[in-house]
Amino acid sequence: MLVAKRFVAPTAAPRPKAAPAPRSSIARKAVATPVLAATFKPPTVAETKAKFLAGYQKPVASIYSTVLQELLVQQHFMRYSKNYQYNPIFALGFVSVYEQILESLSAEERAAIFKAYVDALGENADTYKRDAQALEQAANGLTPESLHPDANGNDVQKALASIATHSAAGTFSYNKFVAIGLFRLLELSGAKEPSALEKLVKAVGVKPEAVNRDLLMYKGVLSKLAAAKELMREFVEREKRKQAERDAAKAAKAAGTTESSPAQVQA
Template identity: 50%
Template sequence: MAAAVASLCFSAIGQSCEKRSLASSTARSFGSNFEGIRFRPSVLSDYGGARTSTSASSSRMVVHCMCTAVDVPTVAQTKQNFLKAYKRPIPSVYNTVLQELLVQQHLMRYKKFYQYDPVFALGFVTVFDQLMEGYSSDEDRESIFLAYIRALNEDPEQYRVDAQKLEEWARNQSSDSLVNFSSREGEIEEKLKDIAERARGKGSFSYSRFFAVGLFRLLELANATEPTVLDKLCAALNINKRSVDRDLDVYRNLLSKLVQAKDLLKEYIDREKRKREERAESQKANEAITKCVGEYQEVGQ
């Protein structure tokens, strides 16, 4: 069944009106309404080139953006880079959403004031892992991740490393320590201070949908369940709380639709598997009957 999942195109389920409707509505939702991103119910045009530099006094990496139109790839080029890097077929229940996210992230990536930050990375890694949850092969899933990030001319290893560091840090925080990062020293604290400083500047910080998911993931890992904690964290980071609320609500709804689409895909695969098994059994029975008839005829002669 794993092999079937890896090669199946979700649009092939089109014999069912209900399935076509759900799949298309899921794709449209991700394409037109993806404003940002809540996790599972228990808890998603200016352009510029980019260069990186590392401060001698700090381990944090800062991406400096420059408005150089010659260096900015088109959306089509970014999508083509992805397809060249990962050439195996992807079931369209995954591929449709991946392509829409890639377009959205291309627009974020090449905004004039875009700067990579670890909270953004945590948000994207969380979205990607939830989107690809249940994919047939862990190896293929990671290969898709590598191709996706590299298509945007960024470093997939940096995404994973920074996301892991933030997750480990958040697990050791309380509600109070999480929102009071500015009063403490540490690698993660310094990165959060940098974000807050740039966000206060109203120019060197570009809020994104994945950033909202990263914030909520921090709260989830710190078990900061009080409703006011997100308000305080947004205030400490100088982030608009209304934008975060909007993006988290949209993501929760889209994730729910995606889960339904995956369930339909699994039902289709299981049904096709049963049909193949039934056909195989029928063929074996026919072969057995044919063999018996042949042996009977030989004895009769």
Template identity: 50%
Template sequence: MAAVTSLSFSALVQSSERKAFVSSTRSFASNLDGFRFRTNFSYDSVGVRSSNSSSRMVVQCMSTAIDVPTVSETKLNFLKAYKRPIPSIYNNVLQELIVQQHLMRYKRTYRYDAVFALGFVTVYDQLMEGYPSDEDRDAIFQAYIKALNEDPEQYRKDAQSLEEWARAQTPSSLVEFPSREGEVEGILKDIAERAVGKGSFSYSRFFAIGLFRLLELANATEPTILEKLCAALNINKRSVDRDLDVYRNLLSKLVQAKELLKEYMDREKKKREERAAESQKANEAVTKCLGDYQHAGQ
């Protein structure tokens, strides 16, 4: 699978047998277009500041027009931080996601929160599952988050904290967080308070996926649990349902594309092995002929 890292999209379209993969990848990319963040992008006042809310994991970031980098600069920062080639099936999606997340990251009302981090980490890990190198997968994650001027270690730490908390919950205790005390409970309460305040909460599909992950880890499979959790967080359930449908469809397309990529790589590996075997046989034949010639000359 090491050869995957040098695979280019153009190489995949050079023969007719590769068209199925190309079709699936394009379908996946077009489906990703529906995964855009709903954002009213604006350049308003004040700089970056930390929130003094009940959660230490909540950060508020607001930027002026002078401070906000362009999308091109963010993408360039990512490419500078990670210079190795990335297979097109992964790179195409990463480039699309970083554009969308840039627009959200620099919204005037943007505030980092742990549920958002859990959602992004979930998407990233699903996207990069099966990547040829674990070390490269982590390096790409680091480069991606740093390109957005955020802390990749905080993303991972906060996501892990929420995952551990969710595993210890039952469906009922999950939605009863407002009546309990604790670090994660404080994070969720802060989100609920901000969601009520006009303009103080910036909903995104990463947030919706973070909620879905909490439900998944708590084995909360009843549809009513999601409804209750959204109500407790003051989040519009219709938006969450719609975004989760997009996410599920996205994963389905990704699985299909990865399967076709694996089949293609297996075929190419077999062809290389066959060519290597034929070359070895030819070399052995030449060596034998030379040996016979030398023996006859003696």
């Protein structure tokens, strides 16, 4: 404070120069936003997994649990990537994968696990379901030729246009669920020609090589899962037969004991 008095006292002229405080304050405010943004951190994979397990606490068969955990980890990184934006085609792809993986479970179980899974990613399970169903219904009434981006078109064309716009701007975060969603649209529209997939993929600005790679991986996962389900079915049937044999042996033993009891009483 002594220094401040000696600086201001001599004349009135230096006073305008001696007012850097407001500029310093503004400068601090200017950097406040990026500093706050930099402090934001998405949840960790462990936190996402924990949230899922808290949302669905019943045991899940190992063949399903393993695949679900792998998908959850992969989707965690998709969800919190820099350019991630929700898209109905992404939802269609994920819902298609999910339903095929857990098709052997009851509808009630599938719905409960689905909600816990999507909630764990900080998104809305009802939105996923609603958008996927809307695209399925719309695509059923389309031809392969009508599957093209159009911001003023139907729901499918608008969703395709959104991907195309972000791809052109370099802000689209591609992932395998988008590839599966695009493939599913072609299936629903009745496309038969392999060239239809390449045409659609190029129209939205996605690399055909990436889509083909992800579709092959997807088919591989389904094949492995089908084989695992078959092994489990055989195991369950074998266990049922063994249990039936054990029950029959117990019943026969009990019947033999009952038949011998009167003779023992007479003796």
